[in-house]
Amino acid sequence: MSIRNQILIQNLRFLIYSFDFQINSFNFAHETQMKPLFTLLFFCSFVINSAQKSAPDSLLLILSQTNDPDKIIQLQNQISEAYQSSDPSQMQKFAKLALMNSKKSNNPIQKAKAYQNIGISYIILSDYDKAIQNFEASEQILINQKNPSKESQEILAKTLGSKGIAFSEKNNYAKALEYDFRAVKIYENLKNKLQLSKIYNNIGVIYNSIDDGKKALEYFLKANQLQKQDNNPAVAVSASNIGLIYLNQNQKTKAKQYFDESLKAFEIHPNARGLGELYNNYSRYYISENQYDLAKEFLLKAEETFISIEDQFGLSDTYLLLGEIYFKENHPEKSLEFAGKSLEIAKELELPETRMKSEKLLSDIYDKQGNQELALQHLRNYNFEKDNLEKIINEQQRLKTELDFHYEKEQLEKKETEMRAKWLVILGFVVLAFVLVGLFFYFRNREREKTLMLQKQLAEFEHKALHLQMNPHFVFNCLASISSFIMQNGKEDAMKYLSKFSKLMRLTLEFSKESSIPIDKEIEALQNYLELEQLRFNQKFDFKINKDSEIEDDTAIPSLLLQPYVENAIIHGVAPKDGKGFIKIDFTQKDEQLICVIEDDGVGIDTSRELKKNSVNVHQSMALDISKKRLKTLEELENKKVNLKIEELKDENNNSRGTRITLELPLNYIND
Incomplete structure (x- = not known):
């Protein structure tokens, strides 16, 4: 029997007999007036x-x-x-x-x-x-x-x-x-599963009413799944309906599976009306398997159930199925009895499909009995009901076409929306990529410009350092000393002095071409400079330069960096001191740093400041200021910490005993 437009007749029965509105149970039954359903x-x-x-x-x-x-x-x-x-x-x-x-x-x-x-x-x-x-x-x-x-x-x-x-x-x-x-x-x-299961069922009803079993099954399965999760009593009826769709699609194994699930659910949640429909569905399954005895057993159970609740809708279905089985078994009298009962109910309840099938069965029965007059009469009735039903089916087909159009339109619009969203996402990523690339080049160029600026500043400071490296007084005094040695016939001393002076000048010019030099070259230059200053100040001080054995020969140090601090120790430290002074220079290595310490036992910082008030020290101040700026620029350029510390040394009586300058530089090496 076709299941077209058979949804929810059980709701009608349920409403009539029990008024229990909480169970959304519906079964496939006969076609009736569409709107009330x-x-x-x-x-x-x-x-x-x-x-x-x-x-x-x-x-x-x-x-x-x-x-x-x-x-x-x-x-x-x-x-x-x-x-x-x-x-x-x-x-x-x-x-x-x-x-x-x-x-x-x-x-x-x-x-x-x-x-x-x-x-x-x-x-x-x-x-x-x-x-x-x-x-x-x-x-x-x-x-x-x-x-x-x-x-x-x-x-x-x-x-x-x-x-x-x-x-x-x-x-x-x-x-x-x-x-x-x-x-x-x-x-x-x-996430309202209860209402979702109901509305899925209702969507399935609309599709099934226009004979679109595929879409109807899709939504009935969704509803059934939610009902199982919530242990909803309606799961028994929905499983029976799903089984009937599968049976009409000739998927008998699945149909039987859902019928069995429905039967188990009805045992937990009794529902006589739904159970009677399930018995009818079981009979359809066994009829398709040509197991007529089992089919009749279930139909008799259905009859008993429907009579107990006075359900004429279900009985019309049951009697028609019994009439068809008895006709196939060659029992025309019994077949006539049940076909007549089914037709009587179908006329009373205005069920066009059941009327049509009952009239056809009666025509076949009378034809088999040889009663051509009644056979022809019921055949005419059958054709009349068939024409009426075809009008309904044509209307349903029109509605199905309309819904298919709207469904396809909706799916197309959905795909277009998804495609637009996809392209928007892609466009967003492209724009973001351009922005990120732009920011990358912007900051990279900014860093490059900053580096170039720092390098330029460093070069300027190094150039200034070169010009300020040789104190004019120092150069003048050196030349005067050489001249004095010559006048006093101290030619050997003059030659020695001149050799050291020229060597220092040559080293200074060589270093000016490099940003960093090997530490041994720096020590050599400081050695020459200090020896010349000893001659200049008549051996006013002694000095000593120490290098830690852990320091590699290719360890680099910024060129022309330490001389201003050594010069400051001589001029403002040991030179004003009463008696002979001493200058010590130590190079050590700790972790990733080169530590340079310049220590003198001169008059100290406070006394030196008092003496400076009455003297001209513009050159020396400029040299130290440029050295400090050079250290700061070097720190930013290499992104490594450079520490400069100047401290006054005190004895146990808190009297000054000299000055210490500590310079911590990042450890670098000369690249060959």
Whole structure:
């Protein structure tokens, strides 16, 4: 038997007999009037509230004892919802009261809910245009919420689903699906599995009603999966429905699997109506396997179940199946009996497909019995019912084509949106890459410019250091001393002095070409300089230069760096001292640093400052200042720490005993 448009007839039966709105159970049954079926379908899924609804009388009692305006509005909406299963006029009355009061108190949530309830009441009253108007008013309030709460999102999803009901009643299934899918998106974000399972079922119903079993199965499976997770009683009915779709697709193994799952679920969650439909489905399975005895066993169980709850819908199906089996087994009398019962119920309940199949079976039975007159009469009836059914099927096919178009359009728009989003992401990455590359080159060029500037500054300081390296007084005194030696016939001393002077000048000129020199060359230059100063100051001081054995010969030191500090130790340290002075220069290595210490036992820093007040020391001040700037530039250029420390040495009586200059340089080596 075809399952086209057989969804949710069980909801109709369930509503008639038990009024239990919490179970969204539906089965495939016979085709009947389309609108009532869909109305009940969506009511069971959307417009029925949760267990918080109380009977109208108890809510009315609470309302009569309440003075809080907000509580009154809330109760009026709850009373409206409580009346939806029994009195749509009362439902509308209390919803309108809630709407009026919510406008006064400016309560947007209850206002949206009131519009929603009014819309639902109009659906029940079959005024679908007014229903849609109220749902749109509710929707507009909710989508304008700046920071929507979970409650407002739940109400919006319910409004969209209810709006879908109204469009389905107007046979606008494309619009109905549009609002269903919007509701799905909200419920998915809210992770509301219960409502999701219901709306998935409803989407499946729409697709199945237009004979699109593939899409119907897709959504029924989604619903079934969620029902299993939540241990929802509706899982038994949905499994039975899924099994029937698989059976009609000739996937018998899967069909039997879901029928068995359904039977186990009904044992946990009893539902006579759903169980009776499952027995009918089992019989269809065994008929397809030509196991007629097993099929009849299940049909007899179905008959017993349906009679116990006075379910004529299920019995019409059961009797037709029994009539077909007895006809195949060559029992025309029994087949005639059950075919007649099925036709009688189908006429009473206006089930066109069942009427058509019953008329065909009766025609075949009478033809087999040789009663051509009755056979022909029922054949005419069959053709009439077939024509009527074909009109319905053609309409369904038209709707299917329309929905397929809208579905494909939606999928195309979705792909285009995803493609645009993909290209936007790619474009974003490209722009980001360009920005990062631009920033990289910008900062690299900036660092390069900074390095070039530092190198230029360093070169300038080195050039200035060269010009200031030889104190004019020192040069003049050296030349005067040489001249004196010659006048006094001290030719050997003059030659020795001149040799040291020329060597120092040559080294100074050589060093000026290099930014760094080997440490031994620096020691040699300092040795020459100190010896010349000894001659200049008539052996006023002694000196000693020490180099740690751990220091490699190719250890580098900035050229012309230490001479100004040594000169300062001579001129402002040991020269003003009473008696002979001593200068000691030590080179040591610690970790990754070269440590240079220049120590004298001269007059000390404080005494030297007093003496400077009455003397001209511009050259020396400039030389030391340039040396300090040179050290700072060197520190920035190599990005390594350079430390300069000048301290006065004190004895145990706190008297000055000289000055110590400590210079810590990063350890570098000469590149060959």
